[in-house]
Amino acid sequence: MNAIEIFNLKRQFKTTIGVIKRQTKEVVAVDGISFDIQEGELFGLLGPNGAGKTTTIKMLTTLLIPSSGTATIMGLDVVKDAEKIRPRIGFIFGGERGLYWRLSGLDNLRYFATLYYVDVNIAKKKIPELIELVGLKGREKEKVEGYSRGMRQRLHIARALLHDPEVLFLDEPTMGLDPVGAREMRITIRDLQSAKKTILLTTHYMFEADALCERIAVINKGKIIALNTPEKLKHTVQDLSVVEIEIFGIPPKFLEKVRKLEFVDSVVVETHNQRQILLVHTPKGPSGISDIVEALNGLRLGKIVTREPTLEDAYVRLVGGNCNGQEN
């Protein structure tokens, strides 16, 4: 049975521009998307910033009304049956907002347990269990304003699980977490999957989606541009190799020269402090290196390696990969 069914879902926002001559402009955030998620499935929704991921989740969690199309959660309509859906779903939005910072973690959980109508006796047992599960034991009586970003994110997870929801919406749950915190979060998500929860996960981290999700939909400019298992998505770039070149400063004209090489599919620049990594996707593999190096003649180059494409490379190709990445 499908836990989530989405058909032709669309959402527009109105914005105004100008001061004297004010004009109303319509922005399409989600543009007629359709997909289903089975009960107990961990489904990934990937896409660049502003692609429509959060808007989709907000419509599914009954916080936004779609402009058109339909969406159902466990057979219930997100517009007409919002009140029936809310006790059956849990959600967390990436970042640190959505909590009461001047209250303790424990008080936050007590408050939301009551708002989710969790029985007093059950809440008394459940809250300490969840505090332990998310690793906040010993810190639960401290104010949230003193928590680290990771602790707040974990408190969000505990809040979302208070009422034991059947369906979970996790919008970038590892955003801003340190590597250890992110790994612990992934273990928690895997445990939730083992507990047969239906999970819709959005993330920017491709390895995370690859490791966790059974199926992935890639959304760009409000439209679903690919939907498949991680393995099958990787197959879409099977014809390519990735040449990684370490560079210490690359002016735009050199980047353009590489892009213009006829055997180059796409180019991405990742910035790592003082150096850049140029990722060149090409079907030519190692034999193309000499031409690429020729195009970069005059620049200080470091290590050059060729590797097999990953899910991230498939994603870059799908969303139109001539972009500048930013990492540390």
Place this chain on the structure above:
Amino acid sequence: MAKRIKGTLRVIGISFEIELRRNLTDGFVLFGIVIQPLIVAFTALWMLKDKGPDYAIFIVVGSAMTGLWTALLFNSGNSIIGERWAGTLETLVGTPSSLRVIVFGKVLANITQSLFSMIGCYTLISLVMGYPLTLSRPVFFLISILLTVFAFVGFGVIIASLFILIPDFQRLQNTLEFPIYILCGFLFPIALLPGWTTPISYILSPYWAARALHGSALGALEINQIYISWVMLIFFSAVYIIGSSALYRLVLKRARVDATLNTTG
């Protein structure tokens, strides 16, 4: 049914408690409920030192009510604005609890703390200044105070919905402050106003609260007139609370269409 009522009372209780806890950790709110009323009470009683007791109690009750209205408008309004900025308004709407019931608990907390603060401040300052405030009908006054809480909470639930519906409503906060003082007869009788404003005063529950409080404090109203004020106060407060059910349905639908539950859309 009993389970539902129990659940609703729990939601009111926890919202009341959480609002109080949040207020007690907010320096701005603490100033507004502890220091400011002390200054107002001291100033008012100092100015009235040589006036007759009747005039003094009228001003004391009136200024306490203006303080109560200001606290309601600013604390409850800012609380909704704060929820939106903190991203918790969306989290609250996403729970199965009615936002109207949550707001009821929050407004009740703000009114109760302000009321206790006002009563405490006036009593303290009048004792310190050796200027006892005498009430004509203390029992009627006490009942009127309890009903005043009901009147302000009903009114507050309606006002709070405007802060949910209109993100920029804060801009109108100051302009709303004085019309309510005047229309509800907090500081002077509404008989001094033009006739066409009287029907507006009559449909505002705080007007009936002010009438009952002034009437029982001064003894200027007959007992049956105090009863009438109570009945009208209860009637209009009940109308607000029952009517707010449909109002909140509309407001929340509009907020979900306009994406105004969160500052980030």
